[in-house]
Amino acid sequence: MSTTQSERLRGLLEPLVGAKDLDLEEITVTPAGKRRVLRVVVDSDEGVQLDTCAELSREISVKLDDTDAMGDGEYVLEVTSPGADRPLTEHRHYVRATGRLVKFQLTEGGELVARILGVDDEGLDLEVPGVKGRKPTARRIAFDSVAKARVEVEFNRKNTGNDSDAEKEA
Template sequence: MSTTQSERLRGLLEPLVAAKDLDLEEIEVSRAGRRGVLRITVDSDDGVELDTCAELSRTISEKLDESDVMGDGEYVLEVSSPGADRPLTEHRHYVRATGRLAKLTLTGGDEVIARILAVDADGLDLEVPGVKGRKPTARRVGFAEIAKARVELEFNRKDKKEEEA
């Protein structure tokens, strides 16, 4: 995607996404045979409902039809929310992941799997699970130390069951 097209798409889409109280996370334009594919990823602090994606897709489609930003060729529009195991790249992603288990790859190459307890401007307060019956330990990691981070899926998280009981 050319920088000009990227900038034009972002300028066109950001107000539409913001009007739904969502964050525009990613815009990706690719080819699938003769058709173009426009993938738009949106998110919010409360997640994104399927109906909201459908409404936003209709709104975006109408706006794109009025403009020439996608050119004259056919294209497919996909509007979705990020997956459960999405990479954490922005400060707001870490805030949204508070309470969740995350896998962090540090700049030195070490990997840490820990629960995010708190997020501030400088980094994360983590709880590293204990191994073989040991108690969890606290750890502080600065954003400058993080090379990659991703939320880990949890299928049997204990505190979720306690909330339901």
């Protein structure tokens, strides 16, 4: 997708997404046979309900039909929330992952798997799980020491009361 098209789509869609108190995380256009797929990824601190995605999809469809932002070719519109494997790249992503287990690739090398306990402007307060019966330990890391971060899916996690209703539905 060209930068001009990307900027134009973002300009058209951000007001619609913002009106629903959502963040526009990503816009991608990819070829799919004779058509293209326009994928719009939205999120919020409370997560995103399926009904909200459906409403937003209808509104975006109308807006795109009223403009030539997608050109003349056929396309499929997908409005979705980020998947569990989405990388954490923005401050708000870390805030939303508070209480979750995250795998960090560190800039100095190595990996760290820890639970996010708190987030501020400089970095993260973490709880590193204990190994072989040892107690968890606290650790603080600065954002500039994180090369990559991704939430780890926990299938056997005990409910800590931090899970939102949106996460339970997903």
